[in-house]
Amino acid sequence: MNLVLLGINHRTAPVEVRERMNIPEARLADAVSDLVHRPGIQEGMILSTCNRVEVIASAEENVEADPILRQFLADHHHCELQPFERYFYRHLQQDVISHLFRVASSLDSMILGEPQILGQMKQAFQIARQAGGLNGPLQEIVNQALAVARRVRRETALGTAAVSVSYAAVELAKKIFGGLEGKTILVIGAGKMSELAAKHLLRSGASAILVANRTFERAQELAVAFRGTAIPYDELFNHINQADIVISSTGAPHFVITRAQAAKLLGARKGRPMFFVDIAVPRDIDPAVNELDNAFVYDIDDLAQVVEANKRQREREAVWAEQIVQEEVGRMMKRLASREVVPTIVALEDRLNHIREGEMERYRSRLGALAPEQREAVDALTRGILNKILHGPITELKSGVGNPEHTALVRLIQKIFGLGS
Amino acid sequence: MHDVFMWLALGLYGLGILLLIPSVVHRRPSLSPAALGALGLGLLAHAGAIAVVAARIHRLPVTDVRSALSFYAFLVTLAFFLAYLRYRITSLGLFMLPLVFLLTLIAALHAEHSFDSSAFRGGWLLIHIGSTILGYTGFFLTFVAAVMYLMQEKELKSKKPRAIYYRLPSLEVLDELYYRSLVFGLPFLSVGMVTGFVWATRTWKGPWELDPKILASLVTWLIYLVLFSTRVSGGWRGRRAAYGAIFGFAAVMVTFLGISLLSGQHGYIPTLKP
Numbered sequence: 001m002n003l004v005l006l007g008i009n010h011r012t013a014p015v016e017v018r019e020r021m022n023i024p025e026a027r028l029a030d031a032v033s034d035l036v037h038r039p040g041i042q043e044g045m046i047l048s049t050c051n052r053v054e055v056i057a058s059a060e061e062n063v064e065a066d067p068i069l070r071q072f073l074a075d076h077h078h079c080e081l082q083p084f085e086r087y088f089y090r091h092l093q094q095d096v097i098s099h100l101f102r103v104a105s106s107l108d109s110m111i112l113g114e115p116q117i118l119g120q121m122k123q124a125f126q127i128a129r130q131a132g133g134l135n136g137p138l139q140e141i142v143n144q145a146l147a148v149a150r151r152v153r154r155e156t157a158l159g160t161a162a163v164s165v166s167y168a169a170v171e172l173a174k175k176i177f178g179g180l181e182g183k184t185i186l187v188i189g190a191g192k193m194s195e196l197a198a199k200h201l202l203r204s205g206a207s208a209i210l211v212a213n214r215t216f217e218r219a220q221e222l223a224v225a226f227r228g229t230a231i232p233y234d235e236l237f238n239h240i241n242q243a244d245i246v247i248s249s250t251g252a253p254h255f256v257i258t259r260a261q262a263a264k265l266l267g268a269r270k271g272r273p274m275f276f277v278d279i280a281v282p283r284d285i286d287p288a289v290n291e292l293d294n295a296f297v298y299d300i301d302d303l304a305q306v307v308e309a310n311k312r313q314r315e316r317e318a319v320w321a322e323q324i325v326q327e328e329v330g331r332m333m334k335r336l337a338s339r340e341v342v343p344t345i346v347a348l349e350d351r352l353n354h355i356r357e358g359e360m361e362r363y364r365s366r367l368g369a370l371a372p373e374q375r376e377a378v379d380a381l382t383r384g385i386l387n388k389i390l391h392g393p394i395t396e397l398k399s400g401v402g403n404p405e406h407t408a409l410v411r412l413i414q415k416i417f418g419l420g421s
Numbered sequence: 422m423h424d425v426f427m428w429l430a431l432g433l434y435g436l437g438i439l440l441l442i443p444s445v446v447h448r449r450p451s452l453s454p455a456a457l458g459a460l461g462l463g464l465l466a467h468a469g470a471i472a473v474v475a476a477r478i479h480r481l482p483v484t485d486v487r488s489a490l491s492f493y494a495f496l497v498t499l500a501f502f503l504a505y506l507r508y509r510i511t512s513l514g515l516f517m518l519p520l521v522f523l524l525t526l527i528a529a530l531h532a533e534h535s536f537d538s539s540a541f542r543g544g545w546l547l548i549h550i551g552s553t554i555l556g557y558t559g560f561f562l563t564f565v566a567a568v569m570y571l572m573q574e575k576e577l578k579s580k581k582p583r584a585i586y587y588r589l590p591s592l593e594v595l596d597e598l599y600y601r602s603l604v605f606g607l608p609f610l611s612v613g614m615v616t617g618f619v620w621a622t623r624t625w626k627g628p629w630e631l632d633p634k635i636l637a638s639l640v641t642w643l644i645y646l647v648l649f650s651t652r653v654s655g656g657w658r659g660r661r662a663a664y665g666a667i668f669g670f671a672a673v674m675v676t677f678l679g680i681s682l683l684s685g686q687h688g689y690i691p692t693l694k695p
Contacts, residue, residue, distance in 0.1 A: 155447065155449070156447065156448075157447070157448040157587070160448070160587075161587065172577070174591060175573070175577060175586070175591050175592065176577065176591060176592050176593065177591065177592075177593050178590075178591040178592075178593030178594050178597075179593075270655035270658070271655065271657065271658030271659055272658070273592065273658075273659065290578060293658075293659045293660045293661060294658060294659040294660075296577050296578065298580060302580040305580060305581060306580065306582060309581060309582045309583075310582075313582075313584075313587060317448075320447060
């Protein structure tokens with residue numbers, strides 16, 4: 001096994017370099033095919049997204065694959081690779097496996113735990129396979145990388161906790177109301193942010209939406225877009241207590257909802273909670289409303305603060321995820337190594353058995369006619385000696401799998417017993 | 422035999438609690454089969470311990486403090502399983518089960534001194550005790566839901582979510598758990614109170630109405646009646662209701678345990694005379 005990976009990503013290279021090195025999806029199959037037809041390369045895959053370009057290959061033993069990959073990239077982009085040299089990273093052997101597992105699990109992403117990379121890796125895998133680039137250990141490794149990513153998703157909370165302001169609002173709403181089914185949203189003042197938040201809330205199950213705006217026409221436009229109801233701005237307070245979630249983003253220079261007004265509202269709602277999302281600057285909702293029982297007020301800075309906390313939460317989850325990845329890398333290495341050992345064991349057994357049968361043949365005439373039970377006894381005797389001799393080397397071959405010195409041991413046994421490579 | 426089962430139950434409860442921790446720390450969507458298995462087997466062993474004594478004295482063993490606590494711990498564990506199956510709150514176990522462990526430990530430690538009294542022969546008294554303990558089980562769940570509610574509410578109000586925020590369920594779910602367990606507990610406590618009065622009127626002489634435990638029970642009952650009626654008539658939700666449930670459970674503790682030391686009639690003293 002001779003694995004190599006050459007790549008750039010959002011950390012090592014600026015966007016100009018990444019787009020220069022990018023290989024568009026339409027040309028990916030041809031590129032993979034070109035790569036694996038180069039002498040010395042057995043398998044190849046290319047992962048090209050807006051944040052990374054990586055060329056991964058499995059080469060023949062004793063072939064230095066790194067220059068081949070560099071030449072491939074230079075040829076493909078019709079350029080000298082020299083000026084870009086410093087942006088590239090290179091991984092070999094076990095590091096390739098570890099890197100692929102981390103990338104698939106979104107541990108190497110710009111936003112930790114973002115889900116797109118898994119789909120992108122899956123696509124790169126399929127394209128490479130269709131282009132004939134994968135048919136051996138690399139295929140198995142990438143396939144396993146996808147499985148590891150799914151395990152990380154299942155066993156850690158790496159991908160949870162919103163990292164955008166509008167999703168953070170949705171998550172907070174869920175922490176207050178449980179499900180959003182049957183909940184009513186009131187949007188006061190139309191704006192990009194409030195539209196986005198309302199859209200996310202509706203998609204998460206909120207059932208009704210009311211829109212109020214200083215200009216009634218704009219409210220009607222929005223109401224049509226969201227299949228909601230427009231309400232005249234003057235009648236805001238007649239409708240507001242129907243709303244479970246209030247998203248406010250007016251240009252008003254003063255508070256639209258004061259503490260006293262909110263207290264009255266909550267009283268009318270018999271203690272059912274209300275969630276105020278205040279996106280306006282200057283703020284629309286008196287921050288003192290947050291002091292009232294069953295009222296929760298988040299302004300734009302509060303939401304940003306929650307996003308920051310969520311990011312730190314993801315970083316903590318990443319520690320667990322890294323442990324899973326390392327465990328899986330170890331397992332993969334073992335599996336690959338034992339795969340390499342099996343042919344040696346079979347060859348060794350064949351070789352010794354061949355000797356045994358040859359000697360049996362040679363001595364048959366000298367032994368004379370043997371009764372069937374005598375022949376069986378001789379057979380069992382020779383077989384027994386053979387198994388005793390084989391026991392040591394086979395145990396050694398199997399047990400050392402994964403150790404660095406193990407390859408040398410395999411070579412040594414092959415040499416001693418004259419097992420042609 | 423009883424002691425073997427009790428210590429077995431205690432060990433399995435302890436193991437189960439330890440096994441809960443990784444599921445909560447890692448924020449798994451459900452508890453590990455190992456944790457649920459240990460707790461389930463613990464519950465079974467506990468049931469065995471209760472059954473052994475019940476078979477010997479031919480009635481539910483709730484007639485002394487130790488066995489009453491043991492029975493209570495058993496019911497709380499059962500309530501945990503029911504609540505978990507319904508709501509899938511992984512952190513619930515860490516709030517409920519340490520009490521179970523403590524009560525089981527107390528019950529396992531004290532030498533058995535179950536006493537017999539003609540007072541316990543009648544069915545009335547067993548209904549009185551059993552029903553009251555069932556009510557208290559519901560109220561413990563109400564208490565736990567209230568504590569979790571206050572913690573999560575604090576996280577949401579502070580706007581600086583900490584580790585606990587991600588591990589507690591939504592306020593809505595906690596409120597539902599609160600209300601349902603309250604609605605479960607109140608009728609049982611009421612039946613317990615009424616049967617207690619009926620039995621006392623029939624058998625006790627003298628001013629038993631002034632017994633400290635009976636007075637404390639009345640106060641406890643009133644607290645939960647207020648919590649329930651204000652909830653139904655509207656208004657009492659959220660923080661205020663949660664504080665009420667915590668106060669209510671403090672009263673339960675005083676009634677259940679504290680007053681027993683002072684009460685003549687409820688003292689669980691072998692010399693009790695009807």
